Amino acid sequence: MDMQLTGRVAIVTGATANIGRAISLGLAAEGAALVAVGRDVDAGARLVDQAIAAGTEKARFVAADLGDPAAPALIMAAASELGDVAILINNVGGNVGAGFFADSDPASWAGDIDLNLGTMLRMTHAVLPDMIARKTGAIVNIGSTAGLVGDYMLPVYSAAKAAVHGFTKVLAKEVGQHGVRVNCVAPYGTVSRDPAAFSKGSRFHPDSNFFGRAFASTSPKDMEKRSRQTVLGRPVAYAEEVASLAVYLASDQAGFITGQVYPVDGGSLL
Incomplete structure (x- = not known):
């Protein structure tokens, strides 16, 4: 299916690893x-080469930390050199740690x-005025099945x-009259089939050991409670499977779809 995206300027945050990388290459x-947009300059340079291929x-890479309130202005300035921004993929996200809320440090x-949430709000706020003025645009937020059912030991x-899911719906109501669509993809656990697809900042990078540290003191009983079964015979989604839906929602092929949250979960919510 031709998504008719040729020449349209698309911003992807968290673009150098896993879901963001797959969406970037899908759009390319x-x-x-x-x-x-990402923090790993080396991974960003590789991604640009892969996107052109x-x-x-x-294709261009913008080195920016979305935690910096000044980052959206930097990103928009770089994007303007390619043209008007037609698509925003708010992909930055992840959990800082894990544990029970009663034990957490405020x-x-x-x-x-x-x-x-904050990174998505700031980037969306940056792109909206021009989209509204031009009466066109597509925003795709990357949520999570955790936001639908609540992931055990990941309360915040x-x-x-x-x-993120709630904001998707209310923003869609606000900006639909201006021709701007807003949707959300809510993946279950997602990994890339390419071991080289994880930048230095990724939780999945071999040097990170993020999950080992986050759940180091978790009991086997609690780890069992954390798991959810899919109905498709494997425990995770592949990044390309999430990306294909995001690319579709960003295109005119999804021109009558807005305000929706779509799980990509292998049937785990069943």
Whole structure:
């Protein structure tokens, strides 16, 4: 299916690893002009080369930390060199740690909230005025099944992702009259089949050991409670499976779809 994205400027945050990388390459394969945002400059350079090989004529990497309130202005300035922004993929997210809420340090809550919700709010706020003025645009937020059912031992992360889902719906109501669509993809656990697909900042990078540290003191009983069964014979989604839905929602093929939250969960919510 031709998504008719050739030449349209698309910003993807968290673009250098896993879901963000797959979405970036999916958009590039459809001919979109890619503005890939991340912190790993080496991974960003590789992604630009891969995007051009995939089919786009224009791709650039913007080194930025979305935790910095000044980052959206930097990103928009870089994107403007390619043209008007038609697509925003708010992909930055993840959990800072794990554990029970009663045991949590209140000082840690802001990290999960800003990483998952604050970054999305700031980037969306940056792109909307021009989209509204031009009466067109597509925003795709990456949520999580954690925001639908609540992931055990991830209380603040789950709440932040639920907020992403809620914001998707209310923003769609606000901006639909201006021709701007807003949707959300809510993946279950997702990994890339390419071991080289994880940048240095990724929780899945071999040097990270993020999950080993986050759940180091978790009992086997609690780890069992954390698991959810899929109905498809494997426990995770592949990044490309999440990306294909995001690319579709960003395209005019989904021109009558807005305000929706779509799980990519292998039937785990069943």
